Amino acid sequence: MKAHDGLYIDGAWRPAESTDTIEVVNPADEQVIGRVPAGGALDVDTAVRAARAALPGWAATPPAERAARLAALRDALVARKDEIAETVTAELGAPEQFAQAVHAGLPIAVAGSYAELAAQHSFEERIGNSTVLHEPVGVVGAITPWNYPLHQIVAKVAPALAAGCTVVLKPAEDTPLTAQLFAEAVHEAGVPAGVFNLVTGLGPVAGQALAEHPGVDLVSFTGSTAVGKQIGATAGAAVKKVALELGGKSANVILPSADLAKAVNVGVANVMSNSGQTCSAWTRMLVHRDRYDEAVELARTAAAKYGDRIGPLVSAKQQARVRGYIEKGVAEGARLIVGGPESPREKGYFVSPTVFADVTPEMTVAQEEIFGPVLTILPYDDEEDALRIANGTVYGLAGAVWAGDEAEAVAFARRLETGQVDINGGRFNPLAPFGGYKQSGVGRELGPHGLAEYLQTKSLQF
DSSP: OOOOSSEEETTEEEOOSSOOEEEEEETTTTEEEEEEEOOOHHHHHHHHHHHHHHHHHHHTSOHHHHHHHHHHHHHHHHHTHHHHHHHHHHHHOOOHHHIIIIIIHHHHHHHHHHHHHHHHOOSEEEETTEEEEEEEOOEEEEEOOSSSHHHHHHHHHHHHHHHTOEEEEEOOTTOHHHHHHHHHHHHHTTOOTTTEEEOOOOIIIIIHHHHHOTTOSEEEEESOHHHHHHHHHHHHHTTOEEEEEOOOOOEEEEOTTSOHHHHHHHHHHHHHGGGGOOTTOOOEEEEEGGGHHHHHHHHHHHHHTTTTTSOOOSSHHHHHHHHHHHHHHHHTTOEEEEOOSSOSSSSSSOOOOEEEESOOTTSHHHHSOOOSSEEEEEEESSHHHHHHHHTOSSOOSOEEEEOSSHHHHHHHHTTSOSSOOEESSOOOOTTSOBOOSGGGEESOBSHHHHHHTTEEEEEEEO
16 A cells, blocks of 8 residues: 555544654565654644544434444455555565454454444443433544554444544554555545544654543553553543553463363464564463473474464564563573574564573563563463462463363463463454453453443433
């Protein structure tokens, strides 16, 4: 796609007040593939004003009509599926097949789910002598990351629109072309002017301006826990709602009764998917000491197969960060069994699929989110030890439990301090709530729980 040199505000592409631009780089070959405006505080203010002006009309639009616009949006995304996949491959570096199936396929499914939910959801309920109304929270400031560029946009914008909110989106600076494609699809779907607005820009400038803006009622942010804390503090000072989907260091707990080969192979695939740039990736594999050596060998074999099959990291900055973590793992005494900090290619921001064995729970690589294709394997002595290790980080986003008996796995999963757990390789469900415990965030995305984030309640007593 060709980059727009404007911002999408109040139903039209218009020049930014700011003259700064952002270069979009293909991480596979380091070539500049486009430039977009780096919008500033004035641009954010213009977009928020447009969203505020459009709010009464959109909030009063019958849910069935909002559902129809969302269905049209889904259809517009379907029509552009190949272009979406190509764009994500170009600016994120995702392999083509993965871009088609996940980066284009998943957001289309999520958009469709909100078209249905908008039509079915009961926006009022009767409790005793009261009628409780579920009303839109207002203007939403959505700040999205680059790792699943379209999915993260749809997971915020679709429920916000279903609820009757209006939106200003500030997408990640690394992947703005996908966001521009989404704005084109919104326009084609006939969503009224001002209901959705796009301001491309830098996080510390445009993102900060959006989080601080008094005309924004809710800030929905996905990204690092460090930035999430800043946004939470800013929003808290203004007493405005936040939804924060932050980091993770998820445990993949393989109990002694599990099918070890399957659990290890699926676990390695989970970490290598999207080049490890997934907040919910199972980056800590926990294996009983009796089967530990066997698991390490299985992981070595599985990870070695990914050598040429994973894409680059999104940027030089991310590549340097991940390589730094790998060096730290080696320095702290973890045993490198596959991969390492050396770049596997001369060009592009690639990192080799990397697996560490003999990792102890207090090591940096077992505590901090690396956000690259790096797996740590930790031994445990018994189930209580496994539970202590699994729950022993500041995060609680996702996880997995494997056991020969499903009931055994579920019993363990109930004790994990985390927002979702896959049992014996359970499939991702786009209708189930996604979000974390502890420092992995506040609130939930997807399905009816994701819709509820964008609603506030009013009680009428009779």
